[in-house]
Amino acid sequence: MFSAKTKHGTHLTLYPFHDSGVIAPPPYYCSTCGEEVVLKKGKIRRWHFAHRHSSLCRGAPESEEHLEGKAVLLDWLENLGAVPRLEVFLPSLGRRADVLFTWRRETYALEYQCSSITPEEALQRTHDYLSCGITPIWIYSSGLLRSTSVQTYSIHTFEWTGLRADSSGCGTAITYFSPEKHRFYFLYPRASLSSQVTFGDLYTVELSEMSPAGLVHLPPVIPGEKTWMRMWLRTKKQWRYSRSRWQLHSDTRYVRVLFAQRRSDIPYFPSEAGWPVDGMTCFNTLPHHWQSMVLLSFLDPLPVNTSFSLQTAVETFRPAAEDILRLKPFPLVPNSIEHALEQYFVLLEKTGIIQKSGDGWKKERDVYLPGSIDEGYKMDQYYFARLFTTSLK
Numbered sequence: 001m002f003s004a005k006t007k008h009g010t011h012l013t014l015y016p017f018h019d020s021g022v023i024a025p026p027p028y029y030c031s032t033c034g035e036e037v038v039l040k041k042g043k044i045r046r047w048h049f050a051h052r053h054s055s056l057c058r059g060a061p062e063s064e065e066h067l068e069g070k071a072v073l074l075d076w077l078e079n080l081g082a083v084p085r086l087e088v089f090l091p092s093l094g095r096r097a098d099v100l101f102t103w104r105r106e107t108y109a110l111e112y113q114c115s116s117i118t119p120e121e122a123l124q125r126t127h128d129y130l131s132c133g134i135t136p137i138w139i140y141s142s143g144l145l146r147s148t149s150v151q152t153y154s155i156h157t158f159e160w161t162g163l164r165a166d167s168s169g170c171g172t173a174i175t176y177f178s179p180e181k182h183r184f185y186f187l188y189p190r191a192s193l194s195s196q197v198t199f200g201d202l203y204t205v206e207l208s209e210m211s212p213a214g215l216v217h218l219p220p221v222i223p224g225e226k227t228w229m230r231m232w233l234r235t236k237k238q239w240r241y242s243r244s245r246w247q248l249h250s251d252t253r254y255v256r257v258l259f260a261q262r263r264s265d266i267p268y269f270p271s272e273a274g275w276p277v278d279g280m281t282c283f284n285t286l287p288h289h290w291q292s293m294v295l296l297s298f299l300d301p302l303p304v305n306t307s308f309s310l311q312t313a314v315e316t317f318r319p320a321a322e323d324i325l326r327l328k329p330f331p332l333v334p335n336s337i338e339h340a341l342e343q344y345f346v347l348l349e350k351t352g353i354i355q356k357s358g359d360g361w362k363k364e365r366d367v368y369l370p371g372s373i374d375e376g377y378k379m380d381q382y383y384f385a386r387l388f389t390t391s392l393k
């Protein structure tokens with residue numbers, strides 16, 4: 001860290017970083033935990049204060065990348081007139097924000113996170129900031145980005161906490177940064193096949209081209225080509241033909257009961273279920289499971305020609321979803337379930353099972369469960385060609 005207190009309680013900050021000049025004599029103390037800290041006067045590394053190795057203080061020890069990231073981001077914000085403050089200790093939270101800044105009357109805390117933390121810790125920090133009117137902006141080290149193939153990412157659970165919505169509320173992204181390359185990376189998740197595999201678009205923005213508004217509201221982007229869509233039909237085939245040997249989750253058991261009530265089983269899921277829709281990454285539950293749940297527990301009981309609003313659907317679906325489905329908490333994205341559900345109804349419109357009606361939709365026909373797995377897969381191929389092949393061109 002770049003700040004500490006003297007024994008008289010005077011606050012010290014090693015800034016500007018290149019000229020650490022005259023500062024008060026030791027001892028120095030951590031403003032978070034009160035432990036004595038040591039001033040490290042590096043020749044190559046920036047001068048900083050460090051806890052002893054045995055310290056239990058939050059955030060200790062600090063990596064070089066973490067120090068560097070904070071310094072680079074602080075300089076960047078300062079040059080753009082955002083008046084950032086470094087390592088601000090917030091007594092009511094008992095924690096120190098890496099960089100705090102105010103932009104258009106909103107206060108933001110930059111959390112530059114380089115190491116893995118538990119999802120609980122990430123959520124706690126987020127809620128703490130929100131509880132005192134500060135919007136956290138999680139910026140993860142670009143070293144945490146894990147791409148397994150083109151447009152395919154494996155995202156740690158704690159990284160999802162940092163997902164933020166753009167100003168239109170439509171796009172959401174996770175932010176990464178490399179202090180070495182002076183570069184931001186924005187990962188826009190587009191769809192997920194499971195909690196481990198996420199398809200998305202990665203955008204790179206040079207620090208020199210970035211504005212605070214771009215960071216706060218996310219830069220405007222054009223969605224990429226959906227190359228991953230080619231895998232979708234193959235995956236649907238697997239969902240139908242291969243028997244899962246995984247231990248059953250409670251959501252799977254619940255969906256299975258819905259099918260059993262209709263003398264059927266999950267591999268015979270309706271072909272209108274199991275498709276990619278925007279916002280679906282809030283579910284860890286498999287797409288054909290939660291979408292079958294919408295079809296069977298909400299749409300199926302409605303008589304044909306009944307109209308419904310998104311709000312009705314949300315009110316019916318949400319309690320069950322929160323109770324049964326595996327959801328990712330997105331503390332910085334409002335209404336994530338509503339958004340995913342709305343996008344799913346937009347897709348269902350294209351299948352003809354519902355039709356737009358006023359502000360909501362009208363049920364056009366009953367939900368059909370394929371009589372055989374082959375029939376189900378044939379229908380999948382039909383819908384794939386009808387709904388998605390244009391997006392591949």
Ligand SMILES: [Zn+2]
Nearest residue numbers: 030032033057
């Ligand atoms: Zn400390």
